[in-house]
Amino acid sequence: MNDLSNRLKQKIDEVSIPEHKLNHAIEQAIEKGMRHKKKQRRKWIYASSTAVLLVGLFLGSGAVSPAMGTVVSKIPFFGEILFKDEGVSASISERLIEEGINQDHFNISITQEKEIQIGIKGHVNNFELIEEKIGTIVSDVLQSNGYDAYTWKVVRARAEKTPVKSEEVQKRSENDSLIDSETRKAAAKLNIDVQAIYFRGKPKSILIEIPDTESRTKELREIVTNIMTTHHLEEKPVKIKKVNVSKQIQETRWGQVLTGLHQDLIGKKEYKVQTVGYTVYPQPKIMVTLSISSRDVGAKKFAEQLEDRIRDYLKSEKVSLLIQDDSYTIEINSKEGKLIN
Numbered sequence: 001m002n003d004l005s006n007r008l009k010q011k012i013d014e015v016s017i018p019e020h021k022l023n024h025a026i027e028q029a030i031e032k033g034m035r036h037k038k039k040q041r042r043k044w045i046y047a048s049s050t051a052v053l054l055v056g057l058f059l060g061s062g063a064v065s066p067a068m069g070t071v072v073s074k075i076p077f078f079g080e081i082l083f084k085d086e087g088v089s090a091s092i093s094e095r096l097i098e099e100g101i102n103q104d105h106f107n108i109s110i111t112q113e114k115e116i117q118i119g120i121k122g123h124v125n126n127f128e129l130i131e132e133k134i135g136t137i138v139s140d141v142l143q144s145n146g147y148d149a150y151t152w153k154v155v156r157a158r159a160e161k162t163p164v165k166s167e168e169v170q171k172r173s174e175n176d177s178l179i180d181s182e183t184r185k186a187a188a189k190l191n192i193d194v195q196a197i198y199f200r201g202k203p204k205s206i207l208i209e210i211p212d213t214e215s216r217t218k219e220l221r222e223i224v225t226n227i228m229t230t231h232h233l234e235e236k237p238v239k240i241k242k243v244n245v246s247k248q249i250q251e252t253r254w255g256q257v258l259t260g261l262h263q264d265l266i267g268k269k270e271y272k273v274q275t276v277g278y279t280v281y282p283q284p285k286i287m288v289t290l291s292i293s294s295r296d297v298g299a300k301k302f303a304e305q306l307e308d309r310i311r312d313y314l315k316s317e318k319v320s321l322l323i324q325d326d327s328y329t330i331e332i333n334s335k336e337g338k339l340i341n
Contacts, residue, residue, distance in 0.1 A: 081264045081313035088147060088263055092116070095137050106134075107157055114150050114266065119157030127156065147267030175233050179206065179224065186223045192216055195243055205237045212242040251280045253322045258286070261313055271306060277284065284328040286310065294334035303332040303341035 044136055086094075089108045096118075097103050106118045120127065131154040138152045165173070174200045187194045195209040206224060210217075217240045224238045256276050265273040265288065275289040288306070292299050307330050313319060314328070332341035 012338060016230075062313045063301065081309055087151070087259060088116070088141070088145070088267060091145070092118070092138055092141050095141055096134065099133070099137055101130075101134070110150075116150050116152040118152065118154045120154065121157045124156070130154070142267075145173050145263075145267065147263075149267050149269045175231075178231060179227055179233070183208070183220075183224050186227070187220060192220060194220075195245070195248075199236075204234075206237055207239045207241060209241045211245045213245075214242070227298065247280060248324065250284070253286050253324070254278055254280055257314070257319055257322050260319075261286070261310065272302070273306075284323075284326050286328065286330045288330070288332045289335065289337070290340075291331065291335055294336055294338040294340050296334075299334060300340050303334075307332055307341045 046157075053307075069229070089110060093103065093108055096106060096195075105121050107121065109117050109119070111117065111268045116138065118138065120130060120134075124130055125127055133153050142148070142150055142152070142262050180200075183197060192214060193211055195211065198207040200204075200207060208220060208224070210220065220240060221238045225235070227233075228235050255278075255303050258276065262276045265271045265276050272291045275287075277287045279285050279287070288310075290299075290303065292302065310330055314323060329338055330341065334340050
């Protein structure tokens with residue numbers, strides 16, 4: 001290769017072009033070549049050379065490596081993930097209500113196969129008309145959000161049977177409510193912060209959650225025991241569980257963070273996502289499982305691009321307020337469960 005070729009290659013390698021602009025330029029070059037394909041050979045060669053140069057810049061700009069050239073069309077330029085306060089079910093439900101469909105007459109569920117099922121309750125004479133109206137609304141909600149990974153169908157909901165409580169079950173429920181109410185009142189007088197009270201059936205016991213900074217467990221047990229004695233209730237063992245309140249608050253914050261992220265990743269085909277989850281123990285971590293195999297050519301590059309988009313979302317104004325100063329990690333796994341980012 002001569003010096004001119006070497007210098008040209010060096011300049012090409014140094015150029016960095018945004019991928020979306022580059023794709024547009026490639027399309028324009030190809031269109032131009034097609035429009036002038038009947039012109040003299042010299043111009044055809046010029047157009048072809050331009051296209052080759054652009055592809056060379058594409059491969060040299062860090063978008064993909066030459067080894068991934070065969071699968072570049074399968075890796076999308078990810079759009080911006082937007083923060084949403086509600087899920088797709090809530091969005092559909094709101095629209096149905098706005099269009100005059102009584103919320104007591106339908107229910108919405110989403111299967112693991114990403115199928116949205118809208119169940120129509122009760123006897124409906126004009127089911128086909130209702131089905132068409134609901135279908136139009138659902139399609140509009142999905143399309144406006146760019147959710148192309150979902151399918152949907154309108155079905156007749158099965159009649160829900162209201163469970164009939166036996167007299168014994170009803171009485172036990174009333175007693176548990178009494179213990180819960182009286183315990184919270186008595187604990188509040190001592191400034192003991194009761195987080196939650198659970199009544200377990202097998203074996204029978206009462207579990208009370210309090211902050212891990214609270215030390216008056218003996219006093220709390222005495223409160224519950226006295227309530228059962230005073231009201232002549234069956235005595236049950238009382239267990240105390242200390243919880244990290246700051247972790248619970250952190251978990252709630254990250255739950256809000258994941259709402260918008262989950263909707264976009266699950267709802268859009270381009271992300272190839274099967275599941276999205278998170279934990280804050282011991283530190284916040286987002287876990288994403290893809291529908292692609294770790295053996296697929298370009299899987300690692302795809303996962304890295306997706307991680308970049310997720311990080312962009314987490315740095316956005318609204319989301320960063322929820323995250324505060326938390327440090328976090330992002331794990332992206334293949335469908336086999338192998339970490340690939």
